Amino acid sequence: MQFSFRMPVAVHILLCVASFQDELKVTSNFLAGSVNVHPVIIRKTMGQLKAAGLVDVAAGVGGARLSRSPEEITLLDVFHAVEEEEDLFHFHENPNPACPVGRNIHALLDNRLQTIRGHMMKDLEAITLQSLLDDLKAKTT
Amino acid sequence: MQFSFRMPVAVHILLCVASFQDELKVTSNFLAGSVNVHPVIIRKTMGQLKAAGLVDVAAGVGGARLSRSPEEITLLDVFHAVEEEEDLFHFHENPNPACPVGRNIHALLDNRLQTIRGHMMKDLEAITLQSLLDDLKAKTT
DNA sequence: TTTGTTGCAATATCATAGATTACAACAAAT
């Protein structure tokens, strides 16, 4: 089990927008060509990024731009924009309350797993779009 | 998206085995009653725990026991026993190699996300079955 | 008014997880 590819796709979109917004009109069709998914998926994801205040999309005429500088966009922002707010692990419903383990399993695991999730969020927060752009530049020059 | 509930179920199984192995025969039907899932799911999960060397199951006569002491079983052991070895995030296949972003997106994200996954593994490793049993005892007495 | 685009709904397709059924293999008890 793993997270869907919405997150990598969203990062891909943001990198493309950051890289090309000054040279050409970054449309969902253009992005679909680079990411290689259906344009509607791009538009949907872009809608989430827009709702999160990460990009501005020009309705009608088309094209997208970053709403903030790449230093101010972290992977945590992207994650929150794109993924549901869920627990990392899915608990089984209705464990038997007559069993001491069943009665307590949820409470036992919950805070420990939330801690792990918290660490993951911190890690994502430490990665900025700018750092990815820097790496990208290093790889392409 | 999140991990399936195999992991919490496996922990539940191990806690029950540890708690009851000296008092009664811990069968898949007994466990199914506490966890509240189908006995076949228990047997399947138990098979994974057995293959990972965490429990011994008595074929024929039935009943399970821990193969090691609870101090020597970590949630990382359980995780490896029960979850596929996958990346945390699912990458989109076939990004456009003609685009500098598409050509590099995988390499850009991969090691960063692997690092995050590594932290998660370390966190899981720090949680022993014994610590859960201690908490359980504190809650039930 | 035309053109290219976004936003969104509806539907289709596909993969995966869990539930369920069925049954052979097994070991102990009698």
Place this chain on the structure above:
DNA sequence: ATTTGTTGTAATCTATGATATTGCAACAAA
């Protein structure tokens, strides 16, 4: 040796969620 209760495993069913696809109204600029 037979019975009994259990494990191990395969096959199938169902539900859910993710992505793909189609279609179209709304929009803004030329």
